[in-house]
Amino acid sequence: MAGQDNIFAAPIEKLGDFTFDQKVAEVFPDMIQRSVPGYSNIISAIGMLAERFAKPHSKIYDLGCSLGAATLSMRRSIQQEGCEIIAVDNSAAMVERCRLHIDAYRSDTPVQVIEADIRNIDIADASVVVLNFTLQFLVPEDRQMLLEKIYAGLRPGGILILSEKYIFDDEQAHELLIDLHHDFKRANGYSELEISQKRSAIENVMRPDSIDTHKKRLTEIGFSSTEVWFQCFNFGSMFAIK
Numbered sequence: 451m452a453g454q455d456n457i458f459a460a461p462i463e464k465l466g467d468f469t470f471d472q473k474v475a476e477v478f479p480d481m482i483q484r485s486v487p488g489y490s491n492i493i494s495a496i497g498m499l500a501e502r503f504a505k506p507h508s509k510i511y512d513l514g515c516s517l518g519a520a521t522l523s524m525r526r527s528i529q530q531e532g533c534e535i536i537a538v539d540n541s542a543a544m545v546e547r548c549r550l551h552i553d554a555y556r557s558d559t560p561v562q563v564i565e566a567d568i569r570n571i572d573i574a575d576a577s578v579v580v581l582n583f584t585l586q587f588l589v590p591e592d593r594q595m596l597l598e599k600i601y602a603g604l605r606p607g608g609i610l611i612l613s614e615k616y617i618f619d620d621e622q623a624h625e626l627l628i629d630l631h632h633d634f635k636r637a638n639g640y641s642e643l644e645i646s647q648k649r650s651a652i653e654n655v656m657r658p659d660s661i662d663t664h665k666k667r668l669t670e671i672g673f674s675s676t677e678v679w680f681q682c683f684n685f686g687s688m689f690a691i692k
């Protein structure tokens with residue numbers, strides 16, 4: 451059963467790097483909902499965008515799918531026939547639970563859940579690609595290459611949906627948006643200790659870019675229309691159309 455996230459509630463003596471292990475997978479819906487401002491809105495809007503952009507007999511990719519929230523939202527919304535959703539995550543615990551979530555509902559759109567590193571999979575004939583809070587976990591050097599592979603695998607007119615935590619060049623703005631995010635977490639029941647231990651645990655594994663860095667990289671790769679369609683504090687989502 452999915453539970454409440456209290457992973458960082460007690461003091462942890464040797465705080466290691468954050469990983470997507472079984473303990474995290476078990477509480478993930480609660481953790482992401484209470485930690486990422488706008489998460490549910492983004493999940494719904496991914497469904498709306500997929501409904502518009504999914505083309506008949508094309509592939510739809512959900513990269514870093516965790517428990518498949520974006521996949522389920524897209525599968526519910528897609529009207530086109532012959533689409534296939536390919537959901538990929540390299541955490542065995544996430545993939546195992548993702549398959550249970552997907553199998554709990556039936557639909558005409560098939561879903562393949564693959565346990566793999568998104569840097570090693572083929573992407574081809576795609577009309578929609580989703581990176582919902584995943585790119586930020588790749589080492590910065592690998593981000594460009596993954597986005598190039600996505601661009602090459604998209605059909606013309608296809609869409610990439612890229613949600614991320616952001617950093618901001620203006621120091622005052624940056625600090626304020628981080629503080630507001632911490633207020634959001636406090637309002638959702640996280641203690642100061644939970645907030646600070648989680649912050650230390652993700653410090654080395656999650657290195658956000660600025661909105662400007664994202665836009666420049668996407669434009670340089672060749673995407674034509676790149677825009678932020680949602681932002682709440684230091685979290686947001688962009689689309690990039692080929």
Ligand SMILES: Nc1ncnc2c1ncn2[C@@H]1O[C@H](C[S@+](CC[C@H]([NH3+])C(=O)[O-])CC(=O)[O-])[C@@H](O)[C@H]1O
Nearest residue numbers: 470514515516519539540541567568582583584587
């Ligand atoms: N190289 C990689 N290859 C495959 N998977 C990876 C890799 N690196 C990280 N992951 C996976 O990316 C996911 C990131 S969570 C995505 C939420 C989801 N999209 C959602 O819409 O609920 C975001 C967060 O927790 O902030 C985890 O499941 C990792 O195992």
Ligand SMILES: O=C(O)C(=O)Cc1ccccc1
Nearest residue numbers: 481482485486615648649652
């Ligand atoms: O919790 C945080 O502070 C975050 O930045 C978001 C997050 C959510 C889930 C896993 C890792 C990071």
